[in-house]
Amino acid sequence: MPIINMKKDKILISHGSGGKLMYSLIENIFLKKFKNEIIEKLTDSAVIEFDDFELCFTTDSYTVDPIFFNGGDIGKLSVCGTLNDLSVMGAIPLYLSSSFIIEEGFDIDLLEKITESMKRISDIAGVKIVTGDTKVVEKGKVDKIFINTSGIGIKDKNLKIGIENIKVGDVVIINGTIGEHGMAVLLSRNMFNIKSNIKSDCAPLNKLINEIIEIGGIKFMRDPTRGGVSATLNEIVRNQKFGILIYEDKIPVKEEVLSMCEILGFDPLNIANEGKVIIICDKKKSEEIIKRMRKNIYGKEARIIGEIVKNPEGKVIMETITGSIRIVDSPIGEQFPRIC
Amino acid sequence: MKYIQEYRKPEIQKKIIKEIHKYGSELRKRINIMEVCGTHTMAIGKYGIRKIMPESINLISGPGCPVCVTPLNYIDKAIELSKINDVIITTFGDMMKVPGSYSSLEKEKSNGSKIFVVYSPVDALEIAEKNNSKNVIFLSVGFETTTPSIAQTIKIAKDKKIKNFFILCGNKIIPPAMEFLLKEKDTEINGFLCPGHVSTIIGIEPYKKISEKYNIPCVISGFEPADILYSIYLILRCIIEGKAEVINEYKRTVREKGNLKAKKIINEVFEICDSEWRGIGKIENSGYKLKDELSQFDAEKKFKIDVKYPKEKTGCICGEILKGKKKPFECPLFEKICNPENPFGPCMVSSEGTCSAYYKYEKR
Numbered sequence: 101m102p103i104i105n106m107k108k109d110k111i112l113i114s115h116g117s118g119g120k121l122m123y124s125l126i127e128n129i130f131l132k133k134f135k136n137e138i139i140e141k142l143t144d145s146a147v148i149e150f151d152d153f154e155l156c157f158t159t160d161s162y163t164v165d166p167i168f169f170n171g172g173d174i175g176k177l178s179v180c181g182t183l184n185d186l187s188v189m190g191a192i193p194l195y196l197s198s199s200f201i202i203e204e205g206f207d208i209d210l211l212e213k214i215t216e217s218m219k220r221i222s223d224i225a226g227v228k229i230v231t232g233d234t235k236v237v238e239k240g241k242v243d244k245i246f247i248n249t250s251g252i253g254i255k256d257k258n259l260k261i262g263i264e265n266i267k268v269g270d271v272v273i274i275n276g277t278i279g280e281h282g283m284a285v286l287l288s289r290n291m292f293n294i295k296s297n298i299k300s301d302c303a304p305l306n307k308l309i310n311e312i313i314e315i316g317g318i319k320f321m322r323d324p325t326r327g328g329v330s331a332t333l334n335e336i337v338r339n340q341k342f343g344i345l346i347y348e349d350k351i352p353v354k355e356e357v358l359s360m361c362e363i364l365g366f367d368p369l370n371i372a373n374e375g376k377v378i379i380i381c382d383k384k385k386s387e388e389i390i391k392r393m394r395k396n397i398y399g400k401e402a403r404i405i406g407e408i409v410k411n412p413e414g415k416v417i418m419e420t421i422t423g424s425i426r427i428v429d430s431p432i433g434e435q436f437p438r439i440c
Numbered sequence: 441m442k443y444i445q446e447y448r449k450p451e452i453q454k455k456i457i458k459e460i461h462k463y464g465s466e467l468r469k470r471i472n473i474m475e476v477c478g479t480h481t482m483a484i485g486k487y488g489i490r491k492i493m494p495e496s497i498n499l500i501s502g503p504g505c506p507v508c509v510t511p512l513n514y515i516d517k518a519i520e521l522s523k524i525n526d527v528i529i530t531t532f533g534d535m536m537k538v539p540g541s542y543s544s545l546e547k548e549k550s551n552g553s554k555i556f557v558v559y560s561p562v563d564a565l566e567i568a569e570k571n572n573s574k575n576v577i578f579l580s581v582g583f584e585t586t587t588p589s590i591a592q593t594i595k596i597a598k599d600k601k602i603k604n605f606f607i608l609c610g611n612k613i614i615p616p617a618m619e620f621l622l623k624e625k626d627t628e629i630n631g632f633l634c635p636g637h638v639s640t641i642i643g644i645e646p647y648k649k650i651s652e653k654y655n656i657p658c659v660i661s662g663f664e665p666a667d668i669l670y671s672i673y674l675i676l677r678c679i680i681e682g683k684a685e686v687i688n689e690y691k692r693t694v695r696e697k698g699n700l701k702a703k704k705i706i707n708e709v710f711e712i713c714d715s716e717w718r719g720i721g722k723i724e725n726s727g728y729k730l731k732d733e734l735s736q737f738d739a740e741k742k743f744k745i746d747v748k749y750p751k752e753k754t755g756c757i758c759g760e761i762l763k764g765k766k767k768p769f770e771c772p773l774f775e776k777i778c779n780p781e782n783p784f785g786p787c788m789v790s791s792e793g794t795c796s797a798y799y800k801y802e803k804r
Binding site: 110111112114120121124291292349355358359362365367420421422423424425426427429432 | 442444445448449450453454457485486487488489491492546547550551559563665669780781791799800801802803
């Protein structure tokens, strides 16, 4: 882990990438100052224990560029992202806050569209936006609009979801095709003069997740957003006494995404998703879980993509299409900034 | 025909691998096959091809990563140029993190220098047109694959009489570097996996001279796993049959004479010169410079910059790696001190660098 020299170093774009550099910033700056028994777990939401339930609390800021992209907009993203961070903890999301930092001169018409989209998604998901804040800054001080949302949800005390429950032999499930969000946002920037139908997968996953939690056998969940599936799987195995083996030919990628990845030199495993969840569960329950997921609109292509293995400890490996094995590392640095 | 999936069918890979093992067992000694191109190095890592080779076949990586072989002095110059008021640097993304003697472009950007990543030199020219009070410099690096689009951009700039667009020229030519390596002592190369993209431009002629002179098989390969495996098989067959042929495996893209139009444009804008390769040294006739009549686009002529003597970090064996003499695992810095977040040498920085490929896909 690179050591941050606070007197000399400056923040680089890569520090916000969700990769190793960001982890080192969190560890060396934020955790060092804020350290307590809740934050140090670095889970998607903080879990605060009460007598008969647990409260999950999370926050996220959205700076996506462009603010409208194929398959969504910054408003939809700001609701889905926070909802999903609560859901993967096993919580039922209830209330959200919304804070807007808006650049002077921003079209009110666009603000209407963004808030309309937030309202629509929160209605679908069954959550309420109950508080908010507005700040306007001089032109050029932010790029159009940034949104922060925080969310709370409640979780059954008896529901044990956490990395500590994972065992060798458990399986890794994903609810569908990968890489669409990052690619859709990138292509919406019109940098490459390429027309494409790739749509962001941005979606609220709380209902899908609630449905499968009932089945039981779920050990851990996380949404593979920035850094994609490879970053998420590496987060799961970090410092653990197990590894993850995935199979290249089982990983679902739409043909269009695969083609764009080839053109631009990206690995679909490293590209952000906003409507996907990685589920580690007991193998015995996997069939039932997948069956249930496939009934939900956001889980139609759910499948097993890998398994928990004893060796190599703390690493993610992949059986490639040549029958060989390679390492799957976390992406390093910024693939492309401001995708969420 | 689907150009990705068709070449990635597991059953096809397995069939070729079986043949490679069959032929591999007929070899009397261990052979070294060098993949010249960085994109091949990455694909070999990504599909785990190195690991499934028989004992008798050693795949070694060559100098074909443009960022890796760009000399330190070039990076230092780019950094100095970025500090000039009213200068905008435009570059391919891979160059951002390459450590110069004292800084990197990424660090200069966070210090306030105007540095933009572009995907094409034409985008850099557009930035120049939109910012006519600024001087826009494009960091012109790359092999024959990239050079035509840069040459074309210069032609457009000339036609449009654009006065604020310049390039820092560091373009390189692959075949002279291959020949240089064959002449090196203690490097034994028994076959070349030749770069598909470069060959699309230059055709197969340049390899024929090398193949005949040094009695070595050269196979031009595509980048899908089936392409690479089949090319290895073809090299192997040549070696066993004692033939030094040039075979074009990448026929769906590479023509015998290459891309005539692209070659013509290169010759209109650039002339061949000797060139410094990082870690390797000076190679005769292995680089391009702008023709005299186009020197108004030469950033080095326009801006007077004072660059200190380049300071290479000690302990880094990138030079030996670029020549195929050593593998990343033999470097004492690999993984422990040198990694993609904290790269010591260029082979770890570039997304196509050999060390980066080993770190990403094969580290222990």
